[in-house]
Amino acid sequence: MARVKVKSFSVIRDVLGSEVVEIEVNEPQTVRRLFDELVRRYGQAFKDKIWDPNTGQMAPFLIKLNESMISSTLDIDHQINNGDEIAIIFPIGGG
Amino acid sequence: MAKSFPYGGYIGQLLRVNLSKKGIMKEDLREDWARDFVGGVGLSARILYQEIPPKIDPLGPENKLVMMTGPVNGTMIPAASRSSICAKSPYTKSFFHSIFGGFLGPELKFAGYDGLIIEGRADKPVYIWIDDDTVEIRDASHLWGKDPFTAEDILRREIGDEEIHIATIGLAGEEKAPYAMILCDIRAAGRGGMGAVMGSKNLKAIVVRGTGGVTVPNMLRVYNTAIRINELFATTPAVQGLSGYGTPRNVAAMNEGGILPTRNWQTETFKGMKNITGEAMREQVVKGDRACFACSINCTKYSVVPNGPYKSIINGADYETIYAFGSICQVDDIRVLCKADELCDHYGIDLISTGVSIGWAMECYEKGIFRKKDTDGIDLHFGNADGMLAMIEKIGKREGLGELLARGTRDAAKIVGKDTGRFAIQNKGLEWPGHTCRPFPAAAVGYATGPRGGSHHDIRPTAEKSGLVDRKIIEGKGAVAAEINHWLILGDSMLICHLGEPIWGPLKISDSMINALNAVTGWELDYEGARKIAEREWNMIRCFSAREGFTREDDQLPARFMEEPVPEGPMQGSHIPKETLERLKDEYYTYRGWDLKTGNPTKQKLVELGLDFAVKDVC
Structure with missing residues (x-):
């Protein structure tokens, strides 16, 4: 099991209730499993913020994993480890 | 009164105001130009290419300021609030489009006009008052020197109608400052010195009141399309x-x-x-x-x-x-x-x-x-x-x-x-907006080749910024940039807001965009048809720049982005070296069918797009 910190902003932070939350991820310890756990814990309100009902897929966005960048679409099965810090770089765009 | 126009969403009439001659003319919108260039920026580019000679002084009376709407403006299609103001820019020295939201564009259509062409120069400060069929050039001596908000207050009191919508310039526009803007209701046509062009014409404000409407061929189809797009806005995560x-x-x-x-x-x-x-x-x-x-x-x-x-x-x-x-x-x-x-x-x-x-x-x-x-x-x-x-x-x-x-x-x-x-x-x-290209090669080539330069509305970094396409791969990004150009320019011709990007794009012209255009106009464009219009519009603007003398050498990035890698953070090391940019430009021009040496559209491409008239100028 991996214990990770998840950082989020604006509407996602509003749903998670805090800028940083700690989440435990069971095997397989992947990005996909982490988001499944977030949905289980925070329910439909969280899912609405990242799952696109029109495509049935998770929205495309970048994820900061420690000091590197990965993608919700290209790296969904990326391994995560105990102590990792993850930031959801979403939603952004416009301006 | 405009004659009946064959396509829905259009009024079928343009208003032309010559400030030198104090002339006001109402003229028919060309059906072929509506079909080939839709409206907004595309149509304005076609008009300005036709009507202003190359190499003119952007602040001289020969320049024209074109305020244009699109067919979807004034309907219930969501985010279709925008209007374009186009001219030869005193700042970038080529065709420029500055887009604004608010209410003025729809109001202009309600007054009975798809667009407004302003030419010449008034001999003293004036404003244009458009009240449905009644159009007047009025003295604005009492407004000159006033900031936009004060000028608006005076105009509202003077006209006695709270429902008017106003575009006005401030002191910078009056003094023809290079990056003067035009304030329009709650938004602004901010970029490229369109306010300076307005000031050069001694035009302080444009005031509009319209009481008409916009006709569409099938109201239920427009209604259903609007409902669906509103659902998408409400549920798409990236809009939230x-x-x-x-x-x-x-x-x-x-x-x-x-x-x-x-x-x-x-x-x-x-x-x-x-x-x-x-x-x-x-x-x-x-x-x-x-x-x-x-x-x-x-x-x-x-x-x-x-x-x-x-x-x-x-x-x-x-x-x-x-x-x-x-x-x-x-x-x-x-x-x-x-x-x-x-x-x-x-x-x-x-x-x-x-x-x-x-x-x-x-x-x-x-x-x-x-x-x-x-x-x-x-x-x-x-x-x-x-x-x-x-x-x-x-x-x-x-x-x-x-x-x-x-x-x-x-x-x-x-x-x-x-x-x-x-x-x-x-x-x-x-100057650049706040959207980087250093980690994003498609954005880099899009910014470099964009007609306006530092504009995030000629290219969007969103596809790479979201991981929708892999930002680490260089190959193929010329094509990605070109197709992003296409949804942006078609959107700027329909005049829908780019904040609906996940719905209208984000990688290419979407079905939602085509559905909205078809529902309002009654056209039955497929993807290829819509894309061809967008490609024609993009090439039209490129021809304008080429005629002004712009070449491949002008398609550059700020030196800092080519020479100085991001020094810290998760994007540390990112930059676009000069040789990478040149490679991306080759790929972009090739994808577009443009000449690799000059960066201009080729004769073959212009003929294919029905832009034969520009061949003599740019090939």
Whole structure:
């Protein structure tokens, strides 16, 4: 099991209730499993913020994993480890 | 009264006002041009290519200012509130389109016009009053010298109608300052000096009242299309947050991602950003939300700083305000940014060019190129809020160093020399918005080849910024950029807001965009048909630039993005070396069927797109 910190902003932070939350991820310890756990814990309100009902897929966005960048679409099965810090770089765009 | 027009959404009539001759003419909209160029920017490019000769002085009476709507404006299609103002730019010296939201565009259609062409120059200050069929050129001597808000108040009292919609310039426009803007209701046509063109015509304001409507061939189809697009706006994750936080929702997440331009782009992480995020803005200054015509996104915030030295009332701040005066100048107080926004509106200057020009001056100060004797005694250290605000005033009044900065960073760096052009963050003369390209090759080639230069509305970095396409791969990005160009230009011709990007794009023209256009016009365009219109429009604008003498050599990036890798954060090391940019340009031109040496469209491409008339000018 991996214990990770998840950082989020604006509407996602509003749903998670805090800028940083700690989440435990069971095997397989992947990005996909982490988001499944977030949905289980925070329910439909969280899912609405990242799952696109029109495509049935998770929205495309970048994820900061420690000091590197990965993608919700290209790296969904990326391994995560105990102590990792993850930031959801979403939603952004416009301006 | 316009004759019956064969396509839905159009009025079928243009209004032409010649300020030199005091002439007012109503003329039919050409059906073939509507079909080939849709409206908005595409149609304006076609008109201006036809009507203004090359190499004219953009501030001379030969230049024309075209305010245009699109077929979807004034209908219930969401986010179809926009209007375009186009002219040859005194700032970038080529075709320029500045787009604004609010209500003026739909109102112009309700008055009975798809667009307004303004030509010549009045011999004294005037405003144009459009009241349905009645159009007058009125004296504006009493408005000259007034800031836009005061001028609007006077006009509302004078006309006695609260429902009028107004576009007006400030002092900067009157004085033809290169990046003067036009304030339009709650939004602005901010970029490219369109306010200077308006000022050069002695035109203080355009005031519109319309009581008509827009006809569509099948109301139920339009209704159902609008409902579906509203559903998409409400449920698509990437649109969320705009209602609550406006575009400043970006600030904290972009900073965490290492893509928040900071300290005149010396880095892309701002350690003092906590106080200028969308969340901080909502908590500290936002008093309400505002929406443009028929828009459910509701992105505009109404903000008030009630007292103290930064007392201000604004529609904003938008992300670009926070970028240009916050992270670029390293000012970490949202109240100051509200005041900066208000000052730009007061003088009528583009806030992006203003903030980035001050950021450049701050770097000059940091490097010892400017000293206090050069800055009128103002301390221009990064982070000095009061120094930054004082410099906005100087730019607005064109006093002291403000006179230099009002020319923009390209010209200012040429005058100052000392290699300061290397950190002038502009291309084609236009200062950059707050969306980086250093980690994003498609965005890089899009910015470099874009007709306006530093505009994030000729290219969008969103596809790479979201991971929708792999930002680490160079190959194929010329094609990605070209197809992003296409949805943007078709959107700017229909005149829908780019904040609906996930619905209208984001990688290519979407079904939703085509459905909206077809529902309103009664056309039955498929993807290839829509794409061909967009390609024609993009090539039309490129022909305008080529006729002005622009070539491949003008498709550049700011030197900093090619020479200085991001120094820290998760994007550390990212940059676009010159050889990579040249490779991307080759790929982009090849994909477009443009000549690799000149960067101009080829004869074959122009004939294919029905732009044969331009062959003699550019091939």
